[in-house]
Amino acid sequence: MAMHNSLCICLYPPLVLLFALNLTEFHDSKYKFLAKLEDDTGAVIVQTAPGKVVTHRGGSITLPCRFHHEPENTDPARIRIKWTKVTDALQFEDVFVALGRQQRVFGSYKGRVFLEQAGPGDASVIIQNVTLEDYGRFECEVTNDMEDDTGFVNLDLEGVVFPYYPREGRYKLNYHEGEDACKQQDAILASHSQLHKAWLEGLDWCNAGWLEDGSVQYPISHPRDQCGRKDTPAGVRNYGYRHKEDERYDAFCFTSKLNGKVYFLKRFKKVNYAEAIKACIRDGSAVAKVGQLYAAWKFQLLDRCEAGWLEDGSIRYPIVNPRSRCGGSQPGVRHLGFPDKKFRLYGVYCFRRNEDETAGGTETTKIPTNSMTKRKSSRRIPMNATSVI
Incomplete structure (x- = not known):
């Protein structure tokens, strides 16, 4: 899965203005x-x-x-x-x-x-x-x-969209639970625009998920019979706005750059889930969340052909440069499911926050000549000169 930037344009009603420009x-x-x-x-x-x-x-x-x-x-x-x-x-x-x-x-x-x-x-x-x-x-x-x-x-x-479902299985989340699930994984529910961008870059997911506006959609890059028929065109399939409390689907989450670093903890032996938590803590970190692993894959270009525990109890690993022994021909974050936490042994992905990192420098959009949008209002609203509300 790769990502792509698309342009969202705000359109305003036509205006009749007489003006001179300097x-x-x-x-x-x-x-x-x-x-x-x-x-x-x-x-x-x-x-x-x-x-x-x-x-x-x-x-x-x-x-x-x-x-x-x-x-x-x-x-x-x-x-x-x-x-x-x-x-x-x-x-x-x-x-x-x-x-x-x-x-x-x-x-x-x-x-x-x-x-x-x-x-x-x-x-x-x-x-x-x-x-x-x-x-x-x-x-x-x-x-x-x-x-x-x-x-x-x-x-x-700038960010990355990823599909998410919990240990309980597919189609188990109402809208509010989907919202919470994304937040627990260091993300938010994706917008339609963000999902569409992800689809343009090849995101293909056969299960419908909640978006932040309350609609349920899913992206198909390779039409097939089990995903809405093979003869239908590729695109973002839309179920429309669904009942937020009663209906249940997966979720599409969105996350962005990290204030920290995700890394695979090198150990001589594999560990169960409880041991994975302790290992990251001893290393001054915490077990990475799903959204953090996706962000590291996208922005750190983290590429590791070793399966490891994540905070939600799932087993995943990030692949930037696909190779046959690492799960197929496409880049992405591989998901091996939710194994038994006590008896299955894997590595672990940890996340260490940058405690001394400050916000980056101001990024100012360069406005081309003659590109500022001009609007004139005919409304008349009295202003209270003593209020800042």
């Missing part, structure tokens, strides 16, 4: 933007990056957003900047809000989200130490007294 640069030269928009309506106009910005877990990223307003001498203390996270169910999670010099960061974003402050009209925010849960769509809203406008930025993560 080009300038941020003082730190990190990316170019459209700086001057002449508009006789006095409306606030927000510009965001089309497509997506990409980083990885543990990294830092700028979500680009700029605004222009008339008149130019508007009191900066009256400008409110608000960022929210948008889910597929059109739920909005508060991320950050600023009103003049007052700022507030919400929930899990506290201590991680800051205004970029790259000059007048800059509403961009920097997210540090990006998490798996940060993946998705963000809304930038700028309000100037009675006028407001919004734009959207899609945050994508």
Whole structure:
């Protein structure tokens, strides 16, 4: 199984705007933007990056957003900047809000989200130490007294999708149990976009699994009768949205880079599950989770033709360079099932966290000339100058 990057584009309704364009640069030269928009309506106009910005877990990223307003001498203390996270169910999670010099960061974003402050009209925010849960769509809203406008930025993560089922067997997880199972393996439920990317690179899995939007799907690269008939085209098969409590399937999980390292613990003898746990602890580590092994296979290029215990009691091993004696002609993480924990003997894969590792440097999307998306809102919303909610 290999991975592939695809582009997700945000499309906005057509707008009728009369404006003149001048080009300038941020003082730190990190990316170019459209700086001057002449508009006789006095409306606030927000510009965001089309497509997506990409980083990885543990990294830092700028979500680009700029605004222009008339008149130019508007009191900066009256400008409110608000960022929210948008889910597929059109739920909005508060991320950050600023009103003049007052700022507030919400929930899990506290201590991680800051205004970029790259000059007048800059509403961009920097997210540090990006998490798996940060993946998705963000809304930038700028309000100037009675006028407001919004734009959207899609945050994508480099990562890997993997199918998962528990020791109890196939089709044993309702939606919430699938969500928990992915989290227990250092992952989250994958999105349709992430699963589609994985399919484009050859992911082929014959069992249907939950995705984060509550749908049930599965990717088929090589059609065959036991997987929805041989004469049907390859693609991501979709069962649609299923009952989250009553129906049971497998899960498709997504994970990204590790703050640490997975390694095969070299020992003179094979061990059972309990002995594997103790061996990793003695080595200053913990037994690796399934998601951690997949991340190590993807990003560390971990290649080991030796089966070993993982934290969930399964036996797996990662293959980057396929060879006949190591399970076939395709790269991937081989799964040998869930053996008896007391009496079956294998090696073990351990995970050691990088205690001193800090978040990576800020990755700023380079915005090509004439590529910022411009939107104008006709809504009029009164603003409370004393509130940052």
